[in-house]
Amino acid sequence: MKRKVYNPQAEEKDEPIEIKDQPIEIKVERVEENDDREELERDSMNMWNMNEKYNCQKTNVKMMLAHAYVPWQCYDEAFSPQEALKKGTLFPSLYGVYPIPR
Amino acid sequence: MWIYEKSLQHPVKVTRPDVGFAKLVVTQYGGPDGELGASLRYLNQRYSMPTNKAIALLTDIGTEELAHMEMIAALVYKLTEGASPQDYEAAGWGGQYVQHNHGLFWTDANGVPWSAQYIACLGDPIADLTEDMAAEQKARVTYEHLIEMTNDPCVKDMLRFLWQREVVHFQRFGECLNDIQEHMGKKNMWCGCTIKK
Numbered sequence: 001m002k003r004k005v006y007n008p009q010a011e012e013k014d015e016p017i018e019i020k021d022q023p024i025e026i027k028v029e030r031v032e033e034n035d036d037r038e039e040l041e042r043d044s045m046n047m048w049n050m051n052e053k054y055n056c057q058k059t060n061v062k063m064m065l066a067h068a069y070v071p072w073q074c075y076d077e078a079f080s081p082q083e084a085l086k087k088g089t090l091f092p093s094l095y096g097v098y099p100i101p102r
Numbered sequence: 103m104w105i106y107e108k109s110l111q112h113p114v115k116v117t118r119p120d121v122g123f124a125k126l127v128v129t130q131y132g133g134p135d136g137e138l139g140a141s142l143r144y145l146n147q148r149y150s151m152p153t154n155k156a157i158a159l160l161t162d163i164g165t166e167e168l169a170h171m172e173m174i175a176a177l178v179y180k181l182t183e184g185a186s187p188q189d190y191e192a193a194g195w196g197g198q199y200v201q202h203n204h205g206l207f208w209t210d211a212n213g214v215p216w217s218a219q220y221i222a223c224l225g226d227p228i229a230d231l232t233e234d235m236a237a238e239q240k241a242r243v244t245y246e247h248l249i250e251m252t253n254d255p256c257v258k259d260m261l262r263f264l265w266q267r268e269v270v271h272f273q274r275f276g277e278c279l280n281d282i283q284e285h286m287g288k289k290n291m292w293c294g295c296t297i298k299k
Contacts, residue, residue, distance in 0.1 A: 064283070064287070067228075067283050068232060068235070068276075068279060069276070069279070069280055069283075070272075070273060070275075070276020070277055070279065070280060072277060072280070073273055073277065085112070086263075087263070087266060088112075088262070088263040088264070088265070088266030088267050088270070089266050089267075089269070089270050091270075094266075094269060094270055094273060095266065097269060098242065098269055100262070101245070101246045101249040101250070101258075101261075101262060101265060102249070102258070
């Protein structure tokens, strides 16, 4: 299986390296459609979400003063396509990071 | 070149026409933090970005903002469907009827027409991406204010979708800024174009 992966050395040369015979498993947990009550619970749970799991490997870069940074998002779970199209995002980790207006 | 999809990105439904709310929500059509300004800002800034990834991101998000402008247009149109001149007058939007009838125009909630002053392009990727992130935040808050101003659950639902997209775009622009700052810190001094030797 061929798959383009992030490689800092490759980035310097501005061309992605293709790694063969090294299948990378990405586990994607599907979050099934909830009923309204569960959805509200999830919303309040995620509100102002400062989740530790966003300490991606990539986030540990050197930071400079007077520059702005946003934590890298990890792809660890996903809504079903139907729910994603309804909510406006595929990613539960991006849903509810700001209080959801009702 | 664009590939055109005939459906809206998210369905636009209204429970009943509401000219008063149309007058307010039109700000996301042609207001300072509206979708027209957003799409033009990104589709214009893309040319002076130093990496292909940043160019691609701005093109993608700029394109999506055009789709959002289409949704807001559909919303305003539905909210004013069948409204009489008296309905416009009663909603305090008589001036809209006089100048545009049921046609749309790019103004903010106070009738101020859209202006290129709402957008910037400095040709410096850090300055431009920081502006884009600020723009997403301002659009997010505008949607929050608009959601407070309507009781229609269908309209709230559709605006909430657009609100969520602003949050997602902020994350993407932020990641792009991380990338660009790393790229420029390493070896590159960006002059806005590739200098030919």
